[in-house]
Amino acid sequence: MTSTSDRVRPASGAFPTTGAARDAVVPGRDPLTGTTGRAGIDAVRRVRRGWARRILVADLLVVAVVGVLGAALAPAAPGPAVSAALVGGLVVLVGAALAVRRCWHPLVVCSGGFEYTRVLQAGTGALLVLALCEVALHDDRLRHWTLFVLPAAVLAVLAVRGLGRAVLHGRRRRGIGLTGVLAVGSEESVEALVTRTRRAPEHGWTVVAACTPAGVGTCAGVPVVGGLDTVAEQVHRVGAEVVAVGTAPGWSGQRLHRLAWDLEGTDLDLVVDPGLMEIAGPRLHVTPVDGQPMIRLTQPTFRGAARVSKALLDRLVAAVALLALAPVLLGVAIAVRLDDRGPVFFRQERVGRRGRPFRMVKFRSMAVDAEAARGALRSDLRDGPLFKMRRDPRVTRVGAVLRRYSIDELPQLLNVLGGSMSLVGPRPPLPAEVVEYADDARRRLLVRPGMTGLWQVSGRSDLSWEETVRLDLRYVENWSPGLDLHILARTVTAVLTGRGAY
Template identity: 55%
Template sequence: MAGPSRTSPSADTVSATLPLGVHKITPKTHLDRPLEPQHASRWEWRYKTAVVTGDIGVIVLGALAGGLLGLGNGSTGVWASWYLAGAVTLLMVACVATCGAWDIRVLGQGSEEFGRVLRGVVLGAVVLGLVGLAFELTAVRPWVFGIIPVIGIVTELLRYGLRRMVHRRRRQGRCMRTVLAVGTASSVAELITRTRRAKYSGWTVTGVCTPDGRGLDGENHVLDVPVVGDLDNLPLAVGLDQYRVVAVTPTPELAPKRLHRLAWELEGSGAEMVVDPGLMEIAGPRLHVAPVDGLPLLRVTEPAFTGIARVLKTVVDRTVAGTLILMLLPVLLAVAIAIKADGGPVFFRQVRLGQGGRPFPMVKFRSMVVNAERLRSDLLTANEGAGPLFKMARDPRVTAVGAWLRRYSLDELPQLFNVLTGSMSLVGPRPPLPEEARGYTPEAQRRLLVKPGMTGLWQVSGRSDLSWEESVRLDLRYVENWSMALDAMILWKTIGAVVTGRGAY
């Protein structure tokens, strides 16, 4: 017996409710097809299938490797390692699933995906270790401290590889989530600009709803994105076009009760509602929901610049810096010899401002002629840098050896000694010159709340190709949302930025 058919409002009905001159919604051919499970797109389910299959494959292969190596056999019998292999497989699959590492909402974006995988791996190791401790099973040790960590590392690398594949497709306009942006024309324009700039996020704004149903200057579009209605017919627009995301930007006309009602109306539509709280560049560990009598309040904590996390960051900085100096010693000597053969001193020392505005001598390999500072005043008219920065793509002061060093950021390597002595960090805002800091706005002054870094969000996002405003915005994002996970992500991306030489001159 056939079930009731799904019907949608006609295009004529929708167009009749829209203000004059507003884009007319045309129904799409896929409307009569049922939504997929959890309303996810086909590519999302294919991606999730690839992730789950990859994770389970890594876990199984890791367990098989442990079994073949006979880990845990000892005096407990030759089959002990295979029993452990089976137990570890089931345990790791259960822990990764329990920690939400396969939640389709976190796959392919942000650091939360990697964090959940890490929590699953740690949980599996802890559970297995506690079982071994409770029953005095020393056979689990090589699994807890060997196989499971390797499984975690390979799983994270596999996830990263799959994400890179998705990001490449998103740069081509594929694997995107369609977004209906809701809010004032100006706030919607900001969202459109950001999604276009960060295509890797997977959002593409294809429709706009504004309070009066019009765009900027009364037009029927915002930055070439059509206005499909006003706030009153928003649910109808969502039902026709089946947007994956409804992004609500700060809008005075959207009172809390109306926003709550909108959330109810979107239930079952296949669209996920996302609300911008209007707190620019603040996210992650600083945002908390604190309900009061059922009213969800967004609590914003102060950025943490002290405590155990900062101590850990200092330990990691100095340990990694010392290790890299020892590992790169042949490279450092080779570069020093090349610079000396080119004439002049090997190192260039310059006063920069560190945490709290305290000056310190920053060390670099010399990449310019000896009297470069005196020649700078003669080149001010050719300055290509944004804001207070002085930059030239073809700076005549750069030596032949220096151009090559700058291309691959080798001139920055001596800053490892600054990290080792504590005046800099591996990751942080760009260390400014004193004359640059004198022109800082109050917002830019917040860059001095933390130690400057050898690399940062500015380094992995374009370096010298960035505008002054963009570099300040990225540094402030780092200051406001610092975490060890963010540091790890920036260090990983720095490798790619250095190898390709993007924005380096």
């Protein structure tokens, strides 16, 4: 049961109380909630601290469980007293390492890659301490704990964090525990921020009000409560916890500095949007020039040694996967053949890296004459250059099952092995689609297309063309090995749920 204090609602009377502006303050808010102003901020922070405490208890509990299992499976089983001491020592060691890395800070818990990095750093530190203890004490019994139990405990903590993040994102999508944001800037920058927060509520932000040069009206359904000179006053009145500053005419660095001074002594966060859409992480660096912080944007990391290492890893994993999945592939091939006596594989020309064409192979999931019948279906089912249809009459009975769980795409491992595709990357486009690409969409061709990617794990065919391009460009601009691992992990959930697979 969700407590009403978990939900966020702006102060009663802080916004226009009639019309669309009032109704659009917080989309999906709980009308039974009465938290206002400072109380609203405190309610959100109590929820955040409470969630961090739950994760703390879950971390220590799962480490204790792993420790008990590790003691039971030890080659030379110690006595009950020694086992209890070892389990207690493991809990204390891992807990201390997590505390030193501030892994239970409310802003770190369930934050994604940043959180996982800290947990891994804490685990590495704990492993180093345990290894030093083993050497210093000359106790071979600790080797089992160093090599197996402690790494397993860290992996278990990561699993707990991943599960907690999934649950928290689900709560946020229902409007629970969202952080109120006062957006500051031009109408265009405010509208862009509102769109992003509504598109991805799992990140925990909701724009409750805005300050724009006009100072009145609404912007993207959010009430405008004042001008650019009233931000410090309005942020307390509307009960926001974050002030997000975007671009605006006449908004100078000096003006931003004054706003920072005005917010000193409060516990509000001031966030500045650099205006670099979909570029983040390893490409953004802060470089001071005569005391002035400057954002330095480096070139995309997908080049040189990084590109070569990714290609080698792709081919190694594809080779291992083909060997491991050989019985499954054989069974699927027989099922496709027996369904309608047609060919097992479907080969189609796609466009790869740098615009080079290649033949992509899949298990056939449609009737043999599917391509010929496509012209009759295309006229009213387009989304940009893409052709999508929920109940495509060309799909066979076996093909519907294959598409539901993306089994039809497994033969693309052959493309990965051959180097024309990658395990992770943008969607492989058809030549006819590339002809219609705008300049921004063509940047997708800078990397090899992938069997899975951000668009596949974010909804696949349920996404619009603009969303597909945006996600693929985010991947191209921000590629890293960690991002590939994150997408591969999310692929498992996407395949099991079948969301957008048709």
